Amino acid sequence: MTLDQRLLDILACPEDKGPLWYFEDEDILYNPRLRRVFAIESGIPVLLIDESQHVSDEEHQRLSSKKGVE
Template structure:
């Protein structure tokens, strides 16, 4: 189940408060600054730091490749 655009517009990493990438096909929200994924279960993002998964450099590169290939925008513009 896709996340609503209104929800995505306000979602931020609970630790660094920065934007995330919604990797819908992977079922995760990704924070590339912390190399951390947050699962999306049944259309609900699990935004608990203790339940996040830290990825290694190889997985980070793969996920960022998906972001670039899909032209996936961050959940919000950190400059605003």
């Protein structure tokens, strides 16, 4: 399910208040600074720090590559 661009424009990481990368095909929001993934469940971003997941170096590289960032 695609998130509305207006919502994406105002969403921020609950921990560092920075922008999040949206991966529609994986239903996740990603904070590359903290290497933290937030799930999107039934079209609703779950922006709870306790429910987020840290990613490995390999996963960070994969997500960064998908965004065209090295």
